[in-house]
Amino acid sequence: MSTSNPAKWISIGLLVVVVAAGGGYYVLTHRASKPAAESLPASAASTAPAAASTAPEHPISQVTVAPSHASSAPLPSLDDSDGVVHDAMTRFGGDKAGELLTGKALIPHIVATVNALSGKRLPASVLPVHSPRGTFTVAQADGDSAVMAPANEARYAPYVDVLEKADTDQLVAWYVHNYPLFEQAWRQLGYPQKHFNDRLVQVLDLLLATPEPAQPPYLEGAAGVYRFQNPQLENLAVGQKMLLRLGPGREAKVKAKLRAIRAAVAGQKMPQPATAASAG
Numbered sequence: 001m002s003t004s005n006p007a008k009w010i011s012i013g014l015l016v017v018v019v020a021a022g023g024g025y026y027v028l029t030h031r032a033s034k035p036a037a038e039s040l041p042a043s044a045a046s047t048a049p050a051a052a053s054t055a056p057e058h059p060i061s062q063v064t065v066a067p068s069h070a071s072s073a074p075l076p077s078l079d080d081s082d083g084v085v086h087d088a089m090t091r092f093g094g095d096k097a098g099e100l101l102t103g104k105a106l107i108p109h110i111v112a113t114v115n116a117l118s119g120k121r122l123p124a125s126v127l128p129v130h131s132p133r134g135t136f137t138v139a140q141a142d143g144d145s146a147v148m149a150p151a152n153e154a155r156y157a158p159y160v161d162v163l164e165k166a167d168t169d170q171l172v173a174w175y176v177h178n179y180p181l182f183e184q185a186w187r188q189l190g191y192p193q194k195h196f197n198d199r200l201v202q203v204l205d206l207l208l209a210t211p212e213p214a215q216p217p218y219l220e221g222a223a224g225v226y227r228f229q230n231p232q233l234e235n236l237a238v239g240q241k242m243l244l245r246l247g248p249g250r251e252a253k254v255k256a257k258l259r260a261i262r263a264a265v266a267g268q269k270m271p272q273p274a275t276a277a278s279a280g
Contacts, residue, residue: 056195058266060179063197069173078184082106085128088174093162100129100159107178108185111196115189117203117239132156138219138226145229147216153247160250163257172264197265203239204262208255210240212248 076084085106089097109128116122132155138146175182179197186196211233218229228234233244243251 054193057198058195058201060176060183060195060197060265063172063176063265065173065176066169069169071173071177073177075178075180078107078181081178081181084178084181085110089162092166092170092174094165096158097162097165100162102128102130107181108188111182111185112189114196114200114203115186117242118206118237120238122238129159132159136226141216141218145218145220146226147218148245148247150247152245153250156246156250160246160253164253166257168257168260168264172261175265201262201266204258204265206237207239207243207258208262210236210243210251210255212251213244217244 075081082104086098086101089101106128109126112126113122113128116126134155136155137149137151139149141147182196186194186199191199213230213233217233219226220229221227228241233241236244243254246254
C-alpha cells in the first residue's frame with residue numbers, strides 16, 4: 001500500500017466512485033513520483049472488464065431520468081469537455097468541489113480511474129483530483145501493531161462532504177446526458193466492444209462488497225509505507241482499500257450514496273453487504 005491520493009465522483013455517476021474512494025489513494029501503498037496528469041498509461045486499465053460482448057448489460061438508454069433534471073444542451077467534444085466537468089462539480093458539490101479537480105482531460109481520467117479501482121494499484125497519472133492534504137498517520141495498538149489514526153478521517157472529509165451534498169438524481173441526469181463522452185473515452189482506453197456503464201456498475205458492485213471490519217484493522221510497516229496485517233484485507237482491490245481508509249462512519253455514508261447511484265444506473269437489486277472481516 002502507498003501513501004498519497006484519490007477521489008471524487010466518477011463521472012458524476014462515477015464522480016462518485018472516485019470521490020468515494022475519495023480520499024487518499026496512496027495512504028498505505030508505494031511512494032512513486034507523480035507522472036504528468038495528461039498521460040494515461042496502459043497500466044490505468046489494470047483490470048479488464050469481464051464479458052467481451054457488444055450488447056450492453058446495463059444500457060444507458062434504460063436509465064430513467066426525471067424530466068426536470070434532463071438537459072438538452074449540446075455536448076462539447078471530448079477534448080473540450082473539461083469546462084463541463086468543472087461546472088457540474090461546482091453546481092452539484094458547492095464552491096469547494098471544483099477546487100478538488102486537477103489536470104486536464106478530466107473525463108478520460110475519470111474513466112481510467114473507475115477502471116483501475118478494481119486493480120491492485122491506481123497510477124497517480126490517471127487521477128482527476130488533488131491528493132488529500134496532510135500525511136497519513138498511525139496510532140499504536142497492541143504490542144508492535146499499529147492502526148490507522150482517527151485523525152486521518154479529517155483528510156477525506158472534503159471529498160465525502162461533496163459526495164453527500166450532490167443530489168443523486170441530478171448526478172445521474174448529468175451522467176446520462178454526457179454519457180457519449182464517457183463512452184468515447186472508454187473506447188480510447190482500449191475497450192471498443194465493451195460499454196463504460198457496464199464497467200461502472202461492475203466497479204460499484206465491487207466497492208459495495210468492501211468488508212466492514214468490526215475493529216480497526218492492524219497495520220504493519222514503517223516510514224509511511226504500511227500494509228494490512230490481515231491477508232484478506234491486504235489482497236483487496238485498491239478501491240476497496242480506499243474505502244477502508246475513510247473510517248467506518250464515512251465508509252457507510254459513501255456506500256449509501258454508491259448504492260443509490262448503482263440503483264439509478266443499473267436499475268437492479270443491490271448486492272448483499274459483505275460479511276465483516278476480523279481486525280487482525
